[in-house]
Amino acid sequence: xxxxxxxxxxxxxxxxxxxxxxxxxxxxxxxxxxxxxxxxxxxxxxxxxxxxxxxxxxxxxxxxxxxxxxxxxxxxxxxxxxxxxxxxxxxxxxxxxxxxxxxxxxxxxxxxxxxxxxxxxxxxxxxxxxxxxxxxxxxxxxxxxxxxxxxxxxxxxxxxxxxxxxxxxxxxxxxxxxxxxxxxxxxxxxxxxxxxxxxxxxxxxxxxxxxxxxxxxxxxxxxxxxxxxxxxxxxxxxxxxxxxxxxxxxxxxxxxxxxxxxxxxxxxxxxxxxxxxxxxxxxxxxxxxxxxxxxxxxxxxxxxxxxxxxxxxxxxxxxxxxxxxxxxxxxxxxxxxxxxxxxxxxxxxxxxxxxxxxxxxxxxxxxxxxxxxxxxxxxxxxxxxxxxxxxxxxxxxxxxxxxxxxxxxxxxxxxxxxxxxxxxxxxxxxxxxxxxxxxxxxxxxxxxxxxxxxxxxxxxxxxxxxxxxxxxxxxxxxxxxxxxxxxxxxxxxxxxxxxxxxxxxxxxxxxxxxxxxxxxxxxxxxxxxxxxxxxxxxxxxxxxxxxxxxxxxxxxxxxxxxxxxxxxxxxxxxxxxxxxxxxxxxxxxxxxxxxxxxxxxxxxx
Amino acid sequence: xxxxxxxxxxxxxxxxxxxxxxxxxxxxxxxxxxxxxxxxxxxxxxxxxxxxxxxxxxxxxxxxxxxxxxxxxxxxxxxxxxxxxxxxxxxxxxxxxxxxxxxxxxxxxxxxxxxxxxxxxxxxxxxxxxxxxxxxxxxxxxxxxxxxxxxxxxxxxxxxxxxxxxxxxxxxxxxxxxxxxxxxxxxxxxxxxxxxxxxxxxxxxxxxxxxxxxxxxxxxxxxxxxxxxxxxxxxxxxxxxxxxxxxxxxxxxxxxxxxxxxxxxxxxxxxxxxxxxxxxxxxxxxxxxxxxxxxxxxxxxxxxxxxxxxxxxxxxxxxxxxxxxxxxxxxxxxxxxxxxxxxxxxxxxxxxxxxx
Numbered sequence: 001x002x003x004x005x006x007x008x009x010x011x012x013x014x015x016x017x018x019x020x021x022x023x024x025x026x027x028x029x030x031x032x033x034x035x036x037x038x039x040x041x042x043x044x045x046x047x048x049x050x051x052x053x054x055x056x057x058x059x060x061x062x063x064x065x066x067x068x069x070x071x072x073x074x075x076x077x078x079x080x081x082x083x084x085x086x087x088x089x090x091x092x093x094x095x096x097x098x099x100x101x102x103x104x105x106x107x108x109x110x111x112x113x114x115x116x117x118x119x120x121x122x123x124x125x126x127x128x129x130x131x132x133x134x135x136x137x138x139x140x141x142x143x144x145x146x147x148x149x150x151x152x153x154x155x156x157x158x159x160x161x162x163x164x165x166x167x168x169x170x171x172x173x174x175x176x177x178x179x180x181x182x183x184x185x186x187x188x189x190x191x192x193x194x195x196x197x198x199x200x201x202x203x204x205x206x207x208x209x210x211x212x213x214x215x216x217x218x219x220x221x222x223x224x225x226x227x228x229x230x231x232x233x234x235x236x237x238x239x240x241x242x243x244x245x246x247x248x249x250x251x252x253x254x255x256x257x258x259x260x261x262x263x264x265x266x267x268x269x270x271x272x273x274x275x276x277x278x279x280x281x282x283x284x285x286x287x288x289x290x291x292x293x294x295x296x297x298x299x300x301x302x303x304x305x306x307x308x309x310x311x312x313x314x315x316x317x318x319x320x321x322x323x324x325x326x327x328x329x330x331x332x333x334x335x336x337x338x339x340x341x342x343x344x345x346x347x348x349x350x351x352x353x354x355x356x357x358x359x360x361x362x363x364x365x366x367x368x369x370x371x372x373x374x375x376x377x378x379x380x381x382x383x384x385x386x387x388x389x390x391x392x393x394x395x396x397x398x399x400x401x402x403x404x405x406x407x408x409x410x411x412x413x414x415x416x417x418x419x420x421x422x423x424x425x426x427x428x429x430x431x432x433x434x435x436x437x438x439x440x441x442x443x444x445x446x447x448x449x450x451x452x453x454x455x456x457x458x459x460x461x462x463x464x465x466x467x468x469x470x471x472x473x474x475x476x477x478x479x480x481x482x483x484x485x486x487x488x489x490x491x492x493x494x495x496x497x498x499x500x501x502x503x504x505x506x507x508x509x510x511x512x513x514x515x516x517x518x519x520x521x522x523x524x525x526x527x528x529x530x531x532x533x534x535x536x537x538x539x540x541x542x543x544x545x546x547x548x549x550x551x552x553x554x555x556x557x558x559x560x561x562x563x564x565x566x567x568x569x570x571x572x573x574x575x576x577x578x579x580x581x582x583x584x585x586x587x588x589x590x591x592x593x594x595x596x597x598x599x600x601x602x603x604x605x
Numbered sequence: 606x607x608x609x610x611x612x613x614x615x616x617x618x619x620x621x622x623x624x625x626x627x628x629x630x631x632x633x634x635x636x637x638x639x640x641x642x643x644x645x646x647x648x649x650x651x652x653x654x655x656x657x658x659x660x661x662x663x664x665x666x667x668x669x670x671x672x673x674x675x676x677x678x679x680x681x682x683x684x685x686x687x688x689x690x691x692x693x694x695x696x697x698x699x700x701x702x703x704x705x706x707x708x709x710x711x712x713x714x715x716x717x718x719x720x721x722x723x724x725x726x727x728x729x730x731x732x733x734x735x736x737x738x739x740x741x742x743x744x745x746x747x748x749x750x751x752x753x754x755x756x757x758x759x760x761x762x763x764x765x766x767x768x769x770x771x772x773x774x775x776x777x778x779x780x781x782x783x784x785x786x787x788x789x790x791x792x793x794x795x796x797x798x799x800x801x802x803x804x805x806x807x808x809x810x811x812x813x814x815x816x817x818x819x820x821x822x823x824x825x826x827x828x829x830x831x832x833x834x835x836x837x838x839x840x841x842x843x844x845x846x847x848x849x850x851x852x853x854x855x856x857x858x859x860x861x862x863x864x865x866x867x868x869x870x871x872x873x874x875x876x877x878x879x880x881x882x883x884x885x886x887x888x889x890x891x892x893x894x895x896x897x898x899x900x901x902x903x904x905x906x907x908x909x910x911x912x913x914x915x916x917x918x919x920x921x922x923x924x925x926x927x928x929x930x931x932x933x934x935x936x937x938x939x940x941x942x943x944x945x946x947x948x949x950x951x952x953x954x955x956x957x958x959x960x961x
Contacts, residue, residue, distance in 0.1 A: 553954055
């Protein structure tokens with residue numbers, strides 16, 4: 001199609017502000033889907049996405065819209081992106097594939113931190129932003145206040161913001177008209193050598209890797225030999241087309257168009273997000289800007305509860321990796337848990353997703369050890385090592401300096417919660433950079449925080465401190481030297497390596513005490529007394545005792561019913577089987593995550 | 606010594622702690638149930654002549670005299686060495702007891718549970734200590750001195766002091782047999798469910814903790830032994846019930862009625878669980894499964910204080926758990942016999958589940 005009739009756009013919205021419903025309405029209105037075919041959240045097809053109301057993978061849907069202004073047909077490509085802070089890089093690549101974005105803001109909630117971060121990303125890439133104030137049908141809606149907030153916070157002219165209710169179908173035609181009128185057509189040259197931007201990819205067992213991409217310059221054709229820029233590998237295009245939202249095959253995609261391509265690519269790591277596809281015979285002079293290899297930021301050990309399922313876990317991780325090049329894993333060996341894998345993730349949500357998919361899709365009972373970050377340690381000899389696993393922590397005597405990763409965090413919340421949130425940020429070793437009132441009794445906080453403090457219970461604490469009215473965004477901002485120490489836990493005198501964590505020296509005592517208090521509640525009473533100790537090196541800093549269990553006995557064998565008795569005993573035995581035996585102590589799965597919640601008050605259970 | 610179990614799952618009320626398929630059902634169902642039960646007894650192929658009978662419930666003491674006669678007449682072997690009827694305190698008359706005796710009943714088990722009023726009220730029971738005392742006297746006068754009194758440790762509002770009160774009453778009434786059950790918390794009883802859900806009903810917030818219950822149990826063992834009622838099974842004290850011993854010694858028994866269990870000719874089977882299902886479907890022997898004495902001997906038999914005499918092959922099969930529990934002091938070995946230690950009794954689930 002003539003590029004002047006193409007508009008590529010994405011939707012920026014906070015979770016629950018109505019992005020998926022709006023996307024569904026746009027599909028419905030342009031006839032991409034009949035009403036009969038509509039299912040809630042058409043675009044979020046993974047079970048997990050529907051349940052959590054989030055988008056994990058990107059999508060690109062072509063809509064055909066006949067403008068009521070000039071009567072012409074326009075090709076609108078909606079590129080739906082993940083909205084979570086873990087996936088900032090993916091979002092930035094999706095935005096790079098667009099010329100415009102809808103900024104969807106809830107008419108009563110207002111702008112949230114992630115929305116803001118993504119809007120800045122979009123502005124940074126020169127996208128045309130169309131403000132949309134959604135959910136105007138709700139009683140608490142206050143569109144004028146939100147309009148003002150968008151203007152002060154984002155610096156955009158919001159006078160033309162569309163007032164919309166995706167749920168009721170209000171404002172949908174106007175959004176489509178504004179997209180046609182305001183989003184610039186793509187600028188690429190169809191006659192130049194091929195350059196296409198990869199903004200997502202996944203593995204299909206029949207077709208191999210399927211790439212979602214935006215053709216920036218030139219054309220991509222069936223049978224064409226293409227080259228992936230970052231690794232130089234050459235493949236032949238076996239199929240291409242676009243989603244509408246069902247996949248529609250095509251023979252060619254040209255500059256400005258968005259679609260999918262597959263080329264018998266066997267591994268997902270060959271099709272990296274942000275990479276450039278070019279023609280193998282006549283390659284472009286330069287790759288598209290912005291490509292970065294993805295670096296995991298959060299690390300945790302994954303173990304199968306049943307040691308016999310270790311092989312299954314490895315297969316499952318390999319299968320997941322086929323679809324997700326952002327996470328990596330390598331074998332590790334824990335004295336307490338046996339053979340497992342040290343995995344790197346983009347963030348905590350990413351970790352949770354992988355964990356849930358392993359349990360759900362592969363039916364593996366998992367133990368996840370406390371997430372941690374990667375430290376840069378300079379040793380006395382001058383060598384610099386990277387350590388993301390407490391069990392590889394060097395001897396303190398050999399350490400010259402430890403650098404921990406630092407993030408710049410933005411929190412947007414309501415005034416009334418500010419006291420608790422400041423206290424939390426303080427406790428998490430934060431340094432205040434910004435404290436701004438942004439209208440409507442809302443406050444924007446800028447903080448420098450150690451990433452290590454975020455991966456332990458930060459989200460949950462922030463949520464409870466603000467009753468859910470705080471949003472968070474962050475990005476990596478370098479390293480800073482910090483006196484970190486390794487905190488060990490001993491159960492019945494045996495160190496349990498999987499429970500070790502790295503903490504700041506000044507909070508070690510307090511965390512150690514809180515951790516074993518929590519473990520005392522999570523580890524069921526055993527047939528003998530169990531001592532719990534927290535230690536730094538050989539120094540015990542806290543101790544708790546789990547008293548021996550006194551009674552575990554069934555009353556009757558009523559009327560000779562031994563089958564009931566057998567069932568009850570089997571149930572108990574099964575419960576024990578699901579625990580991990582460390583020495584002679586049965587430790588339940590939850591205990592290994594207790595480290596996460598060490599700061600919560602001890603009366604919460 | 607083979608025996609017969611008759612199930613009568615009808616009650617005047619459903620107690621809060623009850624986790625059986627017993628309860629309050631329409632009168633009309635009770636009539637149909639009697640007919641079904643009689644029919645099942647008539648059609649029984651007796652592989653042996655029963656020596657013991659046990660009428661459990663539910664509340665068999667509410668069976669009309671005529672109905673009871675009709676049932677027991679259909680069981681061969683009268684007079685039996687032991688024929689027990691379970692009775693709710695305060696629910697029967699002198700005439701009834703005399704009819705029981707004439708029908709062949711020679712042992713009565715009274716579901717007392719507690720002698721302390723506040724505890725009884727929270728379970729939904731309506732009797733008092735005095736009513737139990739009168740019942741015991743009545744049974745003795747009518748020629749049934751072989752009496753069991755049941756107690757439950759772990760009831761709402763129970764305290765170490767109130768527990769002593771109940772034990773005092775046992776001492777005063779001096780039955781030849783007593784049972785002490787520790788409250789079972791599971792979703793099958795109203796109270797259990799309430800405790801699991803941390804709810805307020807039935808005194809669920811007022812239940813003694815596990816350690817307190819263990820203390821009560823140990824105190825009961827001590828006092829009952831001093832009264833001449835030594836423990837012979839985890840929950841049973843005094844002169845052993847010939848019928849109940851069969852369960853633990855893997856001897857044969859046939860069960861009749863709803864949810865009745867049978868063990869005969871190397872097979873185990875059970876009837877439909879509810880009274881309604883039993884009346885409608887009749888007894889079912891289809892689901893018979895082979896008995897597994899090599900495992901049952903342990904997880905059932907070890908409940909007896911006399912312990913068990915494992916076969917040579919069983920010593921080998923279970924060598925690992927046996928060694929472990931001997932080392933932990935939960936099992937004791939005496940020649941070729943094996944039994945739970947006093948501590949092992951209280952932790953018997955941890956031991957028994959290793960022999961499944």
